[in-house]
């Protein structure tokens with residue numbers, strides 16, 4: 001049984017929609033104050049409107065100044081930060097030969113650099129207050145397998161898995177645990193965007209489904225369950241792990 005998150009403060013990037021929104025609901029239902037940092041104002045505001053424990057701050061994670069502004073706001077409003085969930089990402093579905101340098105750099109900027117800056121700045125604030133925080137990054141099965149599309153996205157998620165291990169070692173002396181979850185194919189707006197990038201959303205989704213050992217997509221809540229465990233004291237011996245939550249996608 002997980003402990004209550006009452007009194008804890010969490011930031012969830014990309015928390016306005018999809019898996020991030022399921023994480024926001026799960027952490028706030030379990031007692032945490034959750035700050036959603038996302039570019040989608042409409043979805044973020046709606047989510048915040050549904051719970052007194054959820055607030056929304058517009059933040060583009062590719063902009064360092066906006067990241068610092070979010071964390072300053074969290075500090076002035078709540079005076080502490082216990083949990084960071086780095087969920088925001090651009091899931092660009094493009095093969096190697098069609099990916100421009102600008103697209104590659106932007107995917108890396110959002111997915112990797114954004115997570116890095118949030119991680120570094122959150123850790124600094126946790127250390128300054130002596131808080132034994134928990135940080136969860138979002139990798140993907142695409143960190144460990146290849147596919148015909150998603151070239152830049154594959155590169156970014158491999159970087160996240162590697163950064164998670166290095167950050168876990170760096171922050172271990174401060175009692176801060178760093179882990180990653182690696183979702184398989186989960187039914188979210190991002191999945192539908194990826195299917196649309198193939199030129200035919202319905203056929204794209206069918207081709208993704210054909211690869212699923214469980215013959216279904218994952219649900220955002222199934223990934224939120226893993227995040228919830230990773231930020232809990234029950235996971236006290238889980239450190240630097242990249243936890244696959246993929247319905248067996250990477251074992252067949």
Ligand SMILES: NC(=O)c1ccc[n+]([C@@H]2O[C@H](COP(=O)([O-])OP(=O)(O)OC[C@H]3O[C@@H](n4cnc5c(N)ncnc54)[C@H](O)[C@@H]3O)[C@@H](O)[C@H]2O)c1
Nearest residue numbers: 014017018019039060061088089138140185186188189190
């Ligand atoms: N859905 C899947 O099948 C799947 C599989 C493996 C990994 N993942 C990972 O899980 C995480 C969530 O995926 P999802 O499918 O729920 O995504 P999604 O695309 O449905 O939602 C992503 C959220 O991130 C926000 N976002 C995008 N760019 C941003 C930016 N620059 N700054 C701030 N916010 C930004 C979006 O507005 C959105 O709310 C991502 O890291 C993704 O790579 C998803």
